[in-house]
Amino acid sequence: xxxxxxxxxxxxxxxxxxxxxxxxxxxxxxxxxxxxxxxxxxxxxxxxxxxxxxxxxxxxxxxxxxxxxxxxxxxxxxxxxxxxxxxxxxxxxxxxxxxxxxxxxxxxxxxxxxxxxxxxxxxxxxxxxxxxxxxxxxxxxxxxxxxxxx
Amino acid sequence: xxxxxxxxxxxxxxxxxxxxxxxxxxxxxxxxxxxxxxxxxxxxxxxxxxxxxxxxxxxxxxxxxxxxxxxxxxxxxxxxxxxxxxxxxxxxxxxxxxxxxxxxxxxxxxxxxxxxxxxxxxxxxxxxxxxxxxxxxxxxxxxxxxxxxxxxxxxxxxxxxxxxxxxxxxxxxxxxxxxxxxxxxxxxxxxxxxxxxxxxxxxxxxxxxxxxxxxxxxxxxxxxxxxxxxxxxxxxxxxxxxxxxxxxxxxxxxxxxxxxxxxxxxxxxxxxxxxxxxxxxxxxxxxxxxxxxxxxxxxxxx
Ligand SMILES: [Zn+2]
Numbered sequence: 001x002x003x004x005x006x007x008x009x010x011x012x013x014x015x016x017x018x019x020x021x022x023x024x025x026x027x028x029x030x031x032x033x034x035x036x037x038x039x040x041x042x043x044x045x046x047x048x049x050x051x052x053x054x055x056x057x058x059x060x061x062x063x064x065x066x067x068x069x070x071x072x073x074x075x076x077x078x079x080x081x082x083x084x085x086x087x088x089x090x091x092x093x094x095x096x097x098x099x100x101x102x103x104x105x106x107x108x109x110x111x112x113x114x115x116x117x118x119x120x121x122x123x124x125x126x127x128x129x130x131x132x133x134x135x136x137x138x139x140x141x142x143x144x145x146x147x148x149x150x
Numbered sequence: 151x152x153x154x155x156x157x158x159x160x161x162x163x164x165x166x167x168x169x170x171x172x173x174x175x176x177x178x179x180x181x182x183x184x185x186x187x188x189x190x191x192x193x194x195x196x197x198x199x200x201x202x203x204x205x206x207x208x209x210x211x212x213x214x215x216x217x218x219x220x221x222x223x224x225x226x227x228x229x230x231x232x233x234x235x236x237x238x239x240x241x242x243x244x245x246x247x248x249x250x251x252x253x254x255x256x257x258x259x260x261x262x263x264x265x266x267x268x269x270x271x272x273x274x275x276x277x278x279x280x281x282x283x284x285x286x287x288x289x290x291x292x293x294x295x296x297x298x299x300x301x302x303x304x305x306x307x308x309x310x311x312x313x314x315x316x317x318x319x320x321x322x323x324x325x326x327x328x329x330x331x332x333x334x335x336x337x338x339x340x341x342x343x344x345x346x347x348x349x350x351x352x353x354x355x356x357x358x359x360x361x362x363x364x365x366x367x368x369x370x371x372x373x374x375x376x377x378x379x380x381x382x383x384x385x386x387x388x389x390x391x392x393x394x395x396x397x398x399x400x401x402x403x404x405x406x407x408x409x410x411x412x413x414x415x416x417x418x419x420x421x422x423x424x425x426x427x428x429x430x431x432x433x434x435x436x437x438x439x440x441x442x443x444x445x446x447x448x449x450x451x452x
Contacts, residue, residue, distance in 0.1 A: 111275055113256040117234055137256025138277055139158065141341075 013039075013060040015082040016072070021045045023075040024055035026149050030072050030104055031064075038062065051078070066093075071104060073097040074131075075149065097128045105133065108146040112138035121150070152450035155262040155269045159280040159316050164323045171288050173443035173452055174436070181439060185451050186215030192245035193219035194237070195272070196252040201412065201434070202272050202281075206249050209441035218244060235264045242266040247449060250274075268448045276312055281444065282411060283316040285437040290321075290368055292436065293407040293429055297321075303329035303362045305392050306372035306417060308338040313411045314372060319345045328353035329362045333388045336374065359392050364401045369394070369427075371410045371417045395419040399427055409433050 019027050024044045033040060039060040048054035069081055073095040083091035101123045107114045114121045114137055122136035133142040151166055162170070177183075191210045195203050198221060207217050218241075234257060241248060242265040250261055251272040258271035258278065273279040291297050302321060304314050308330055318328060318338070322345050330338050330353055337355065346353050356362055363369065371394060379385035393416055394408065410418060410430040422428050446452040 107256075109255060111253075111255050113234070113254050113260045116254050117260075119256075119260050135256065137259045138275075140255070 009087055010058055010060055010084045011087055012085050013058065014062050014064060015059075015084065016057045016069075016076075017054070017080045017082060018048065018051065018078050019044075019055040019057065019072075019076040020051070020078075021053045021055045024057065026075040027055075027057065027072045027079075029149075030075060031068070033057070033059070036062070067098070070096050070098045071101075074101065074105060074147070097125055097131070099125050101125060101133060104150060105142065106148045106150055107135045107138060107140065108142045108148070109135065109138050109140040112140065114138075151447040153268050154448060155265075155271075156280050156444065156448070157258045157262055157269070157271045157274075158278045159283045159320050161280070167284065167287065167320070170284055170440065170443045170447060171291060173447060174284075174288050174439040175292075177439040177442040178436070181442065182212050184214040185446060186210060186213040186449075189215045189247070189449060190245045191215050191217055191445065192241045192248045193217055193221075193272075194241060194248060194250045194252075195219070195221050196223040196250070196254075196257075198222040199251050199273060202251060202279075202437075205434070205437040206270075206272065206441055209438045209445060212438070213442055213446070215445075219249075234261060238265045238269075247445060270444065270448070276310065278316065279312055280316065281437070281441055282313050283320050284444065285433065285440040286313070286317045286370075286409065286411070287320055288440050289409060289429065289433040289436050290407075292432075294367055294405060297324040299325050299327075300368060301327045301329060301366040302368040302370060303331060303359075303366040304338075304370045304372070305331040305359050305362075305394075307336045307374045307378065308332040308372075309336040310375070310378050311372050314338070314370070315342045317370070318342055322346060322349045322351060326351060329356065329366055330354065331356045331359045331362055331392065333357065333391060335384070336378070336388070359394070360398065363398055363406075364403070367403060367405055367407070369406060369408045371408065371414070371430075373413075373415050373417055390416070393417060393419060394422055396421040396425060399425060402427070 021044045041058040044055040045053050079095045081093045082089055103120050107121050113119050123133035126132045126134045131144045193203055193206055203221060210217050238261045247267055248265055248269045249272050250258055250269060253275045255275040255277040258274040262269040271278055271280055294300060308314050374389050376385050406427050407429040408427045412430060412434055
């Protein structure tokens with residue numbers, strides 16, 4: 001396995017590290033990076049001391065609102081967000097699961113209106129450690145074992 | 151409560167619920183009035199529920215209101231593939247209030263968000279049926295004089311019965327002691343028990359209903375539905391476990407009343423119907439007064 005992705009260091013931009021390998025593309029989708037216009041480097045199945053393997057995304061000249069980035073917490077609960085300016089790390093944060101989640105995941109209840117008509121999902125996060133999402137519509141709880149990304 | 155949709159019983163505070171019950175008591179004394187003369191109420195039933203629909207339509211008719219709508223989706227544009235959103239927007243142009251029943255869970259909340267007029271949920275699948283809860287509260291208060299500190303038994307299917315879940319949650323506001331009688335496989339879900347625990351109230355669980363009858367003020371019977379069982383032998387075993395008959399009403403409290411959301415199958419023998427404890431037909435009638443009160447409050451007429 002490659003120890004470090006051999007790419008030039010980032011001058012200005014954002015690094016999202018410690019993404020579970022299997023969810024890298026999910027994170028790209030959540031952050032809507034498919035249409036990103038400047039340099040975007042994606043690494044996956046990289047070695048990680050803490051988690052076995054990990055994924056990483058480097059974006060030049062891209063900075064996020066905290067709220068925006070927290071949306072990825074469901075797919076990458078241990079992700080760190082590193083902000084770089086002039087080759088230097090100026091900020092490092094771990095993501096936090098937000099209190100409300102709109103879109104991103106499906107309601108697990110097949111008889112929920114969000115699975116039957118074109119209604120975007122909406123959840124209130126009632127537990128973050130043992131993930132529990134309360135559906136705004138059908139009032140059922142989607143949890144870690146039955147969570148599915150849209 | 152003017153303009154405020156009722157989707158889930160918790161949309162209304164305890165105080166708002168009591169206001170509805172107080173107003174319902176006025177309609178019980180005087181159920182025929184002309185207050186809805188200039189109003190149109192739409193009753194949209196995407197699945198048939200004759201009892202609930204007739205109760206709403208009787209409530210509106212006795213107050214002089216007009217009713218438009220449909221009684222099942224096969225005769226409506228829904229059959230032609232129209233989305234719920236389009237149906238609701240269209241109907242909200244034609245009416246002052248929408249009453250909707252729909253088998254899809256969460257459909258009522260969504261409909262209330264796209265509707266231009268307030269909406270009353272008359273049942274959204276296994277999710278909520280708040281007017282049933284209000285009429286149950288009304289009936290309990292009517293028979294006991296108040297709602298506080300009562301011993302209430304629930305018998306039958308406590309796992310899938312949304313009527314039971316909503317009423318248990320609503321009664322948690324009144325220092326109720328709960329007596330829960332069901333087969334092991336149909337026990338009250340822990341998510342509902344959490345509400346009881348959160349309020350530091352007490353509940354007891356039983357499998358034999360004879361143990362609870364002498365202890366309680368209200369005996370709330372429910373039917374056990376065949377479709378809840380994957381194993382039909384299991385259903386056969388359980389279905390006749392909780393049949394209430396007249397002989398079982400011995401050594402009871404004098405204020406005991408028996409309720410049932412109706413329709414019943416065989417849970418209450420007909421020999422109970424003429425006892426002073428039977429109150430389930432009155433309970434159904436109370437639905438009309440409670441719905442009159444709710445409709446008038448939402449339209450800002452009372
Ligand atoms: Zn849902």
